Amino acid sequence: MDILLHQSKLSDKSSKIQITGSKSESNRLLLLQALYQGISLENVSNSDDSVLMQKALASKENVIDIHHAGTAMRFLTAYFATQIGRTVELTGSKRMKERPIGILVEALKQLGAEINYIENEGFPPLLIKGKTLTKHKVTLKANVSSQYISALLLIAPKLENGLELTLEGEITSVPYINMTLSLLNEIGVETSFNKNTIIVKPKELNKNSQNHLTVESDWSSASYYFSCAGLSEIGTQIEIASYKNKSLQGDSVLVELYQNFGVSAQFSGHTLQLKKTNHPESSINFNLKNAPDIAQTIVVTAFGLGLKCDLYGLHTLKIKETDRLVALKTELEKFGAKVEITKDSLHLEASNHIKSNVSIETYNDHRMAMAFAPLALKTNLVIKDAEVVSKSYPTFWRDFKNIGFLTESNNN
Numbered sequence: 001m002d003i004l005l006h007q008s009k010l011s012d013k014s015s016k017i018q019i020t021g022s023k024s025e026s027n028r029l030l031l032l033q034a035l036y037q038g039i040s041l042e043n044v045s046n047s048d049d050s051v052l053m054q055k056a057l058a059s060k061e062n063v064i065d066i067h068h069a070g071t072a073m074r075f076l077t078a079y080f081a082t083q084i085g086r087t088v089e090l091t092g093s094k095r096m097k098e099r100p101i102g103i104l105v106e107a108l109k110q111l112g113a114e115i116n117y118i119e120n121e122g123f124p125p126l127l128i129k130g131k132t133l134t135k136h137k138v139t140l141k142a143n144v145s146s147q148y149i150s151a152l153l154l155i156a157p158k159l160e161n162g163l164e165l166t167l168e169g170e171i172t173s174v175p176y177i178n179m180t181l182s183l184l185n186e187i188g189v190e191t192s193f194n195k196n197t198i199i200v201k202p203k204e205l206n207k208n209s210q211n212h213l214t215v216e217s218d219w220s221s222a223s224y225y226f227s228c229a230g231l232s233e234i235g236t237q238i239e240i241a242s243y244k245n246k247s248l249q250g251d252s253v254l255v256e257l258y259q260n261f262g263v264s265a266q267f268s269g270h271t272l273q274l275k276k277t278n279h280p281e282s283s284i285n286f287n288l289k290n291a292p293d294i295a296q297t298i299v300v301t302a303f304g305l306g307l308k309c310d311l312y313g314l315h316t317l318k319i320k321e322t323d324r325l326v327a328l329k330t331e332l333e334k335f336g337a338k339v340e341i342t343k344d345s346l347h348l349e350a351s352n353h354i355k356s357n358v359s360i361e362t363y364n365d366h367r368m369a370m371a372f373a374p375l376a377l378k379t380n381l382v383i384k385d386a387e388v389v390s391k392s393y394p395t396f397w398r399d400f401k402n403i404g405f406l407t408e409s410n411n412n
Contacts, residue, residue, distance in 0.1 A: 002359075003386040003397060005376035006406035010232050015403040016239035016271070019222060021045040021215035022249055023392050024176065027053050027071050028183050029213060031079055031154050039187060042214040043242070047392040063089045068321055068364055068391060070099060071147055073124060077104055078151035081113040082158055083130035089118065091125035095364060098123065099319055103140065104148040110138045111152075111159070136161035139168060142196060145316055146173035149198075150180040156200035157189045165198040172289045172313065175250025182248050187211050217242050219251035220367075221393045222272070223297040226254050227374040228403070229274040230261035230301045238403060242270040250291045257294075260284055261301055280305050283350070289313025296371035299328060299348055303337050304378045308350040315344035321391075322363035331372065334358045335379075354379050366391035373400060382410055 026045035033039040034057040044050060049069040056064045056076055064080075066072040073092055080088045091097075102122030105115050114129040136159060140149065149165065156163035171177070177198070181191045188209070190201040217240070225238050243252075245267050255265040255272075262278045284302050288295050288311055295311055302309035317324035325346060329339040335358050338349040354375075359382040362368040366388050373396075375381060389396040401407050 001386055002410040003383045004408040004410040005373060005381050005383065006408065007378065007380050008376050008405045010228060010236050010238070010377070011404040015237075016241065017225065017399045017403065018241050019217040019399075020047065020393065020395070021050075022218040023047045023049050023071070023220070024179065024218075024249060025183065025215045026050045027075060028150065028154060028180055029215065030054055030057060031075050032183065032187060033057075034079065035155070035158050036187065036211075038209045039211045039213065042212070043217070044215055045218065045392070046394055048390045048394070049392060062087065063091065066090070066092050066096070068093050068096060070096070070321070073099070073101065074104055074145070074147040074151045075154060077101065077115070077126060077128065078108060078155045080128040080130055081108050081115060082133060082155050084132055086130040088128050088130075089125055090128060091118075093364075095321060096124055101126070103144050104151055107138045107140055107148065107152060108133075111135045111163075133159050134161070137164045137166075139166045142167035142169040142171040143315070144172075145319065146176035149177055153177070153180045153184065153191075153198065153200055157184065157203040159202060162202040163198075163200045165200075167196045167198070171196065172316070173250065173292070175248075175253075175290050179248040179250070183213075186213060216244050216247060216249065218392065219243070219247060219249040219254060220293045221370075221396075223251060223254055223294045224370045224374060224396075224400075225274060225403075226258045226261075226263055226265070227297050227301045227304075227371070228377065229263045229276050230258055230280065231304045231374050231377040232276050234262070234276050234278065236276045238274045240272050240274065243267070243272045244270065251294050253291050254294060257286060257298065261305065280307060283308035283310075285310045287312045292316050293367065295346070296324060296328060296367050297374075299332070299346060300371045300375055302348055303332055303335065303351075304354070304375050306350055306352040307348075309346075309348040311346045313344065314346060318343070320367075321365035322368070324365065324367070327361075327363050327365065327368055331358075331360050331368070334360075335375075356380050358382070359384055362386070362388050364388060366393070370396055373405070376405055
């Protein structure tokens with residue numbers, strides 16, 4: 001289904017949106033729940049990725065298909081490598097079979113895992129034979145996807161000797177690594193992160209111990225409301241819940257970054273109040289190495305406001321659901337934007353002209369659909385294959401309509 005977004009204006013009344021739990025936190029905690037008894041979870045993400053993660057962890061089948069869920073592919077590769085006596089074929093969509101996983105597989109093999117490639121070397125699908133992993137030292141390049149690192153950290157306390165992980169070079173996506181370590185700490189696992197070495201101690205939880213954990217709402221999903229506030233008139237207000245002032249999620253940097261777009265964000269309990277308070281800066285220059293998932297939202301906001309925008313630290317975007325740098329360039333240029341990309345950066349020229357009635361391809365990428373949607377505050381546009389948002393935020397279109405967007409199904 002395609003969705004036609006008519007040029008809209010947000011409701012004059014302050015709108016409040018309840019956003020589903022963080023996909024990043026949920027998938028980490030679901031894996032820990034599978035490894036340890038006594039963990040109960042509240043506000044788990046209702047995203048496709050988290051639903052697939054739950055089904056995969058509960059499945060007794062020999063073939064596990066996680067479709068487009070990249071986080072699940074990485075985390076489950078590590079999980080099934082530790083499931084003694086079980087053999088699993090872990091597979092996914094056509095795009096998933098193009099997304100590299102060799103770095104994680106080689107790291108697991110350093111620990112003693114038995115994993116083989118079924119089709120192409122370095123890529124899913126995988127044949128995983130679970131066994132006891134007795135080794136405890138492994139080295140990775142520090143600039144790889146943090147999901148590889150987190151996958152290793154999550155299984156670490158169940159290894160006989162824990163894990164000593166050495167990261168070589170400059171570390172990217174540090175907040176996601178810290179999130180994983182913090183969640184381990186919450187269930188009583190001892191960890192340390194000193195310079196480029198991470199140590200996770202082995203831990204067996206008491207069978208009678210109980211850990212009740214609440215998942216914070218997803219900050220990546222919040223980014224689209226920051227964008228709406230940024231693209232709106234001064235005085236516009238939006239409320240989103242439920243968030244923590246001291247968040248584990250790296251994308252909470254939105255509060256700081258969107259000040260450059262004239263957006264103020266204030267906490268009232270667990271509600272975040274967004275308000276457009278002043279005019280934006282004339283140009284945007286951010287390094288997003290610790291929060292690459294909000295790059296699409298930011299560049300679309302900048303384009304809608306006619307701002308020059310330079311974004312760096314984007315090297316991991318090339319191995320997401322699509323090559324997000326190429327996709328952004330292609331779709332923004334349909335509106336008349338001038339965009340240059342490198343292997344790890346994007347550069348948008350300032351322009352006050354926005355073409356109307358553009359159709360946006362989403363490339364099976366939920367963030368392409370949601371990042372471009374707020375541009376309807378400036379012009380009419382069509383979002384193709386709009387259901388793709390269910391990967392992380394199934395109620396997105398309903399919530400957008402509730403704050404004043406004019407939407408219409410367009411199946412032609």
